[in-house]
Amino acid sequence: MKLHKKIAAVMLCAALLFATACGTAPAQEQSATPDSSTPTIRFLLRGTASGMDRVLDALYAQMDDDHRWQLDFTFVDSGDYAQQLARSLTAHDNYDFVFDAPWQSLAMQTEQKNYKNLKNYFNNPEYPALQAAFSEEYLAANTISGGLYAIPFTNTYYDVPGIFYRKDLLQTLGLPFDEITNRAEMEQYWAAVRKKSEMKPISLGSRGFYQYNLPEITLRQNGIWVSQGWSFWDYPSQILLSSDGKQVLDVVFPGDSNEHFAALPERYQTNFLDAYLQQNAADSQWLSPDDLLQENGARVFLLGQSASYEASLASGTGQVQQQLRTIVPEGEVAFWAYDDAFLPQNRAQGSIPTTYAAWNDLCVPSYSTNTIEAMRFLDWLYSDWSxxxxxxxxxxxxxxxxxGDDEYTLLQPMGEAFRFPSYELAWNPQHHRIDTALPDEEKALLEFTFDQSSYAASPLAGFTLNTTPIAIEIAGLNSLYAEYYTAFGHGAYGAQTQEKIDELHTRSEAIGLETVRAEIIRQIQTHLDKNSAE
Structure with missing residues (x-):
């Protein structure tokens, strides 16, 4: 088997979600394989991996004569993956599974008919493990135009974003708290780090401050949603729903007049998207200029050069701390969830509104001739949680x-530590383990997000925007926003932020922003009317 991966800095660059990447050129690593006549299943995945030889050897040892495959993984760095995926699909490169996602190019590639409809392989007794692992409701929430063009992977219906920080460092700064529980404490920590050390207060990656200044679950609780099928990060927009979820009040964008927000709860009756971008600019005081060039802020943190970084919780701080200690032996990592919806007193049954949509997927290229064998492998893989x-x-x-029953402890292997972007193949809402070494509060947060009773279905569940009628306008808006994305996300425009927002809005109107707004409203209202009729 040929495993394609980067050589340089794999241990340091693999971070939360097992998916951080820090280079560009893939290399090859050899591993023991089944007989050369064995069918090969080829994957194109995003990120990096290490320690795969022993994992594949253990997997191959479980195979028998009726269930035997050779696995070939190609890993592409996170920053290069989207372009490589597009090239591979255009060139009909020989892959059986490719990674894609709603926040990447899933809707576009599906509309261009580059992926197969896999609906017949699920809820099908001929594939019993897939039928058991992927419920009918879960699949229905992840269809596009009635077809299943992507196999959804998520271990929870919401991965909590926040700030990873150095708790050991916090305890040396003389501050009146020993853990961070709110924004004011986080900013005191950053200020003390800047004053008393040479370390960066925070390091950001390509997604900038992400939701730090626009907490998503709090927005959802107030009827404010992003559109499935057109990523907020491609072009910022929000869908405003009535309190009963039966009417679209509006679709809003940065630069819109406050009239578009008038029907919302009082705290949102001015353009909160403008305020979000302006707050990013205010918070840019904590950044270094080179953050604009980084793909992932975790790398600097794991080198011991920054005091915090922004990312989603995933499986917790355990693996992050394990990696940090290869450089900083005394390092202790903690996590603060910056959305108040996840404060202990705010956690309740049904308090996380969700569409049940996964945010990571595997797809089968439309030209693949190996689909039955590939799906047989996937069914076998999911037939045993081990x-x-x-x-x-x-x-x-x-x-x-x-x-115990559902916890684990990390060991320190003699060789290279295992890293794999498991969110692309092995996450499932029905199977969880929690790192036993995590603090009790972090365990409680993970257990809350793993518990399906924590979620309530959104009126938008099952809706995916069909961009075909507005494909030209969407493409133009995406291309335009790419000019602003990095600077807005990192607050790099500073005092010019509002000027840049207004400039974006004016240019967007010339491309067809109002046409897009009207079409999104039309499609969502049709979806909501159908829900009401049912």
Whole structure:
């Protein structure tokens, strides 16, 4: 088997979600494989991996004569993946599964008919493990125009964003708190770091401050949603729903007049998208100029050069701390969730509105001739959760150890630590483990997000924007916003932020912003009317 991955800095660059990447050129690593006549399943994945030889050897050892495959993984750095995926699909490169996502190019590639409809392989007794692992409701929430063009992967219906920070460092700064629980404390921490050390207060990656100044679940609780099928990060927009979820009040963009927001709760009756971008600018005081060039802020943190970084919680601080200690042996990592919806007193059944849509997927290229064999492999893989554990944690007894029924502890392997972008293959809402070494509060937060009773269905569940009628306008808006994305996300426009917002809005209107607004409203209202009729 040929495993394509980067050589340089894999240990330091693999971060939360097992998916951080820091270079450009893939290399090859050899591993023991089944017989050369064995069918090969080829994957094109985003990110990096390490320690895969022992994982694949353990997987191959479970195969029998009726269930035997050779696996070939190609890993492409996160920053280069989208372009490589487009090139591979155009060139009909020989892959059986490719990674894509709603926040990447899933809607566009599906509309261009580059992916197969896999609906017949699910809820199908001929593939019993897939039928058990992927419920009918879960699949229905992830269809596009009635077809299943992507296999959805998520271990929870919301991955909590926040700030990872150095708790050991906090305890040396003389501040009147020993953990960070709110924004004021976080800013005191950053200020003290800047004053008392040479470390960067925070390092950001390509997504900038992300939702730090626009907490998503709090917005959802107030009827404010992003559109499935057109990523907020391609062009910022929000859907405003009535309190009963039966009417679209508006679709709003940066630069809109306040009249568009008038029907919302009082705190949102002015353009909160403008305010979000302006707050990013205010918070840019904590950044270094080179943050604009980084793909992932975790790399600097893991080198011991920054005191915090922004990312989503995923499986917790355990793996992050393990990696940090290869450079900073005394390092202790903690996590602060910056959306008040996740404060302990705000956690309740049904308090997380959701569409049940996954945010990561595997797709089968439309030209693939190996689909039945590929889906047979996937069904076999999901027929035993221990095989899924291999891609989540590595080899039991070498990389990790079971603790109780649903916890684990990380081990320190003699060789290279296992890393794999498991969110692209091995995450599932029905199977979770929690790192036993995590603080009790972090465990409680993970358990809350893993518990399906924490969620309530959105009126937008099952809706995906059909961009075909507005394809030219969407393409133009996406291309335009690419000029602003990095600077807005990092607050780099500073005092010119509002000027740049107004400039974006004026240019967007010339491209067809109002046409897009009207079409989104029309499609969503049609969806809501259908829900009401049912």
């Amino acid at each position: 095989r899924i554990d291999l891609f989540n944690y590595g080899v039991e007894g070498t990389d990790w150890q079971v603790v």
